Amino acid sequence: xxxxxxxxxxxxxxxxxxxxxxxxxxxxxxxxxxxxxxxxxxxxxxxxxxxxxxxxxxxxxxxxxxxxxxxxxxxxxxxxxxxxxxxxxxxxxxxxxxxxxxxxxxxxxxxxxxxxxxxxxxxxxxxxxxxxxxxxxxxxxxxxxxxxxxxxxxxxxxxxxxxxxxxxxxxxxxxxxxxxxxxxxxxxxxxxxxxxxxxxxxxxxxxxxxxxxxxxxxxx
Numbered sequence: 001x002x003x004x005x006x007x008x009x010x011x012x013x014x015x016x017x018x019x020x021x022x023x024x025x026x027x028x029x030x031x032x033x034x035x036x037x038x039x040x041x042x043x044x045x046x047x048x049x050x051x052x053x054x055x056x057x058x059x060x061x062x063x064x065x066x067x068x069x070x071x072x073x074x075x076x077x078x079x080x081x082x083x084x085x086x087x088x089x090x091x092x093x094x095x096x097x098x099x100x101x102x103x104x105x106x107x108x109x110x111x112x113x114x115x116x117x118x119x120x121x122x123x124x125x126x127x128x129x130x131x132x133x134x135x136x137x138x139x140x141x142x143x144x145x146x147x148x149x150x151x152x153x154x155x156x157x158x159x160x161x162x163x164x165x166x167x168x169x170x171x172x173x174x175x176x177x178x179x180x181x182x183x184x185x186x187x188x189x190x191x192x193x194x195x196x197x198x199x200x201x202x203x204x205x206x207x208x209x210x211x212x213x214x215x216x217x218x219x220x
Contacts, residue, residue, distance in 0.1 A: 153177030
């Protein structure tokens with residue numbers, strides 16, 4: 001993994017923060033929160049999600065081409081169908097691996113975000129976590145993608161005519177639309193979760209109580 005893709009470190013434990021310079025800890029917290037927020041809600045993350053969706057769509061296209069090639073028959077059709085039958089599942093498997101890897105990284109980013117938020121308070125740095133422009137981009141882009149996915153999933157099936165449109169064509173368009181629709185749902189859920197997390201009630205920060213010798217029970 002290259003250094004540019006490494007995640008920021010977790011915050012130091014509370015008992016160590018008491019011995020660190022408060023200004024340094026606050027500066028690190030603001031810098032790391034900005035970086036983690038960019039990784040979570042940045043344009044690059046949205047494009048990565050769409051890239052995985054494009055890989056799923058490509059795999060679905062290859063599977064559809066394999067079916068139609070085998071249905072066409074003949075040596076050229078069988079050869080093309082065999083190639084697509086091998087390439088399609090391979091692309092789908094690679095897309096699934098990228099999706100799982102991205103979900104794991106997203107979970108790590110969210111855990112670090114929560115840890116650094118609980119590490120202190122800085123109104124100026126915490127206000128930047130709201131990222132209203134980024135959330136709006138996620139909502140608008142995901143909404144448009146979801147509308148296109150719904151149209152592709154249901155419009156061809158509703159307008160299909162017996163003898164004119166085949167079951168394979170309807171299944172192909174429906175599957176393609178569902179890929180877009182599911183991607184849009186993921187984007188909308190992420191934007192809604194981020195909005196609820198940043199606009200919810202602020203967590204209570206309890207000061208760390210130090211046990212004094214006078215508070216110790218007698219005889220201990």
